Amino acid sequence: MITRAGLPAVVALASLTFALAPANAQTQLDDTERLLEELVNAHGVVGFEGEVRRILRREWQDLVPDLHTDGIGNLLGTFKGDENASGPKVLLMAHMDEVGFLVRYIDENGFIYFNNVGGYFPQSVLTQRLSILTPNGRVIGYTGMKSGHILRASERNEMVPLERMFIDVGASSREEVQRMGIRPGLPIAYETSFVKLGDTGRYLAKAWDDRIGLAVITEVLQSLGAHPNQVQIAATVQEENGLRGAAVVDASLHPDIVINLEIGIAADFPLMTSPALSQEALGNGPGIFIFDNSMIPNNQYIDWILSTADRHQIPTQFESVSGYGEDGAQLQRSSTGIPSVNIGIPTRYGHSQSGIIDRADYDNTVKLVRAMIENLSAEALTRIRTFE
Ligand SMILES: [Zn+2]
Missing domain, CATH: 3.40.630.10 (Zn peptidases)
Structure with missing residues (x-):
């Protein structure tokens, strides 16, 4: 399931990932x-x-x-x-x-809305794994968006504002989200970890x-x-x-x-x-x-x-x-x-x-x-x- 326009890029990315994996290994x-x-x-x-x-x-x-x-x-x-x-x-x-986000509210279908704390370019927040810190530990979710298959032409150049973004933690109801330990006010950070970039002397995190x-x-x-x-x-x-x-x-x-x-x-x-x-x-x-x-x-x-x-x-x-x-x-x-x-x-x-x-x-x-x-x-x- 890939968009037609994306086909060559996806193939190129796959081989690139394969080639880089050993060089970036910890x-x-x-x-x-x-x-x-x-x-x-x-x-x-x-x-x-x-x-x-x-x-x-x-x-x-x-x-x-x-x-x-x-x-x-x-x-x-x-x-x-x-x-x-x-x-x-x-x-x-x-x-x-660190700059991040706070849980604002949870809708009845289990999607989580959030506000930012610290400055962000909203476009950098979409399609990211985020981690919500709860009393039971971290819960990982994803800032979903429409798949490229169903985006309208007018939406392709549109910036999605933060208030329309949501986090999907896989739940189907507000109660299920609450059972994960999530409530309004909890902090949300990017879910990513330290990488030593081969022997370049540079680090990604x-x-x-x-x-x-x-x-x-x-x-x-x-x-x-x-x-x-x-x-x-x-x-x-x-x-x-x-x-x-x-x-x-x-x-x-x-x-x-x-x-x-x-x-x-x-x-x-x-x-x-x-x-x-x-x-x-x-x-x-x-x-x-x-x-x-x-x-x-x-x-x-x-x-x-x-x-x-x-x-x-x-x-x-x-x-x-x-x-x-x-x-x-x-x-x-x-x-x-x-x-x-x-x-x-x-x-x-x-x-x-x-x-x-x-x-x-x-x-x-x-x-x-x-x-x-x-x-x-x-x-x-x-x-x-x-x-x-
Ligand atoms: Zn600073």
Whole structure:
């Protein structure tokens, strides 16, 4: 059963899949890949970050003795041994939540309607496997649509809005859906898992935004050298619906300077023809955000980061994106104004079912953050804060 127009493509796809299967097979994963795999596979839709928080508690509890949550769900603390240091308080921050959906209602025939939490291009949501997190575990369903056999000509070019999409979990009635443990309000994420793309050094997965930032923080804490500073960490909640968790981080930690870690918007694939939209490319190093909708960073801080990267021969690239906001902005406007920067690990296809990152960018981001912490001094902070 295939559409006539689709015949050659289907045949070509079948042989392509056959040819690629061995190259994409999961080989042995190293420690970093295992951490990334666990973090991206976790179910952590906005407001339901529990699975991610549990992984981080396990990873961070020995490194951050005062690890604790605040009332909104952020995970916070100060790096072991730094509590009595005299240098500036440097906050490393990344968010735990991922863009996703919430069950809105279940109709009498057992189809589930949903709303989005976080920004989506609706077309990317159709014909996807999604996973609903229930008290009994994950229930997998599918965002169905009319088969190509019965689409009207006028429908072929039409965008289906989110409110007309539904999830089919195989049930025939509302009661059957309820017996699966599904009720309105439960979180829905894409059902997909980490793939190491052969030996390209690139990885495919959902939720790089922002599990990759959390992985960078974890690896920095594990490998940090001697430094005079007080390193603080914040894994925030509800970034994707308006930077809400980050809004209360200052009340607990009072940092002096902030390094926010995020995905960057890679533009190195077909159809991305204008550097006016975004500029990053995989493999060219961490992206230093000089502009986004939420924040213009302290320019003295940017210059200090660039010279630190130069001295340590770490490649960096600039990133300037409108239509992008990040947690660092909330800290910049907290207290008396805290110098903040957003550093993005270049990622293709953000806010869709999956994205692709490059391991070299990840490793260079870990190196850069470590170099920043090890090189920051009270004098450098004063120069940044006085704009001199
Ligand atoms: Zn993000």
